[in-house]
Amino acid sequence: MTITSAPAETPPTAPGRRLGRVALTVLIWLLIVPALLSAIVRVSGWDRGPLVQLLAYTPYVAAWSVLPMVLALATRRWPAAAVGLAVVLAFALLVAPRAIPGGRGPSTGVRLNVMSSNLLFGGADPAQIVGLVREHDIEVLAVQEFTTDGKLALAKAGLEDLLPYTSFADEAGASGSGLYSRYPITGAGHRRMGGGFLQAYATVQPPHAEPVLVESAHPRAPSDLGLNGLWRSDLAEEPGTGPDGTPRILLGDFNATLDHAPLRRLVARGYRDAGVATGQGLTPTWPYFEHRGIPWVTLDHVLVDKRIGVRDISVHRITNSDHRAVLAGLTVPAAQLPA
Structure with missing residues (x-):
């Protein structure tokens, strides 16, 4: 047992x-x-x-x-x-x-250095902006929140000596816009978006390159619930691009990140985001002034036609502006030689 x-x-x-x-x-x-x-x-x-x-x-x-x-x-x-x-x-x-580089587009062509800066009601440090233009050999500059006082301050700082060709839509408050170019421009003008902001545009003719149509983008901000519809319609109103016609560059303060469907739909209409192409698509650009406690996000973008390549991109703090300036080195199509 x-x-x-x-x-x-x-x-x-x-x-x-x-x-x-x-x-x-x-x-x-x-x-x-x-x-x-x-x-x-x-x-x-x-x-x-x-x-x-x-x-x-x-x-x-x-x-x-x-x-x-x-x-x-x-x-x-x-x-x-x-x-x-x-x-x-x-x-x-x-x-x-x-955050992963890829999709930079064409690597052969003519280099074109562009920059975008939101001036915060025209009060951004003009000497710093001019210094960035000079130091980084900027050939096209787009500005938002471009006031008449801001325009005069930039002129006094010598910006127009470096970029003498202009398309201005300056206005009091946050709605103004402007373009500066080192090279001759044609078709200078501006459009008023449904949200009330102006967007300056022009066709720029870089040497040895095909012309490019550049526009300073600034859709209305969704700063409160009542403005969401205007923000959405402004992004839908931004011009698309395609394989025909003049290649486009759309750069500025889009008041949207790539987590917003309206901006993704805009990019899908023929553009590449220069930040994403270089693996810098999460680099924040706002807020950097007067908005303490708000996490940084990526609201400023350089969108380029698929026929335009992206070489590099960088962002820079601007004194007295709540947005960092965005600088991008692009490759635009070379001019076709006569047969």
Whole structure:
């Protein structure tokens, strides 16, 4: 006869420990669900109401979404871990490509250096802007929030000695716009967008190159819920481009990031984003003045026709402006030799 001992009973889980496990599970889900909802909104392109402004911070949500996934994996909450991993992968597909260089476009042609700067009601430091133009051999400059006082300050600082050809649409407040060029321009003019802002444009003729049509972009900002419709319609109103006609460069303060569907639709109408092409698509450009506590986002862009290549891009802080200036080295089509 074999005598065996009775199996030991598993000690009951202490109520406090069980409550702690439940609390941790709830916490993990509370961290995952907002990120999941953000990913769903971003994928669906549902830019409505307060979501317009919140979507600008998608890269921050993407970084934060890693935390609950790791926590769920470490504590073996497998359902939460699976959902968290799906959210992280979704954000990786949506956000990470902006940090990976690629799609620069043509590499042969004529170099053209361009710059865009929002002047914040014309008050940005004119000497600094002129210094950047001189130091980086800028050939075309687009400015937004371009006032008459700002125009006079830039002239006094010597900008027109460097870039003598102009297309001006200066106006009080935030609605003015302007273009400066080292090379002759034709067809200078401006359009008033539905949101009320002006956009200066002109066709620039660089030496040994095909002409390019340049426009200083500034859609209305979705600064409150009542302006969301104007912001959306302004982005839809921006000119597209294609394989025929004069190649376009659209640069400026778009008041939108690539997490906003209206800007993505604009890029899809024949453009490449110079920041994305160089792996700098997440480099922030706003806010840098008078907006303490707001996370930095990428509102300023250089969009170029698919026939134009992108060499490099950089951003620079401008004193007394809430936007960083964006500088890009482009490759525009060379002029066709006569047969």
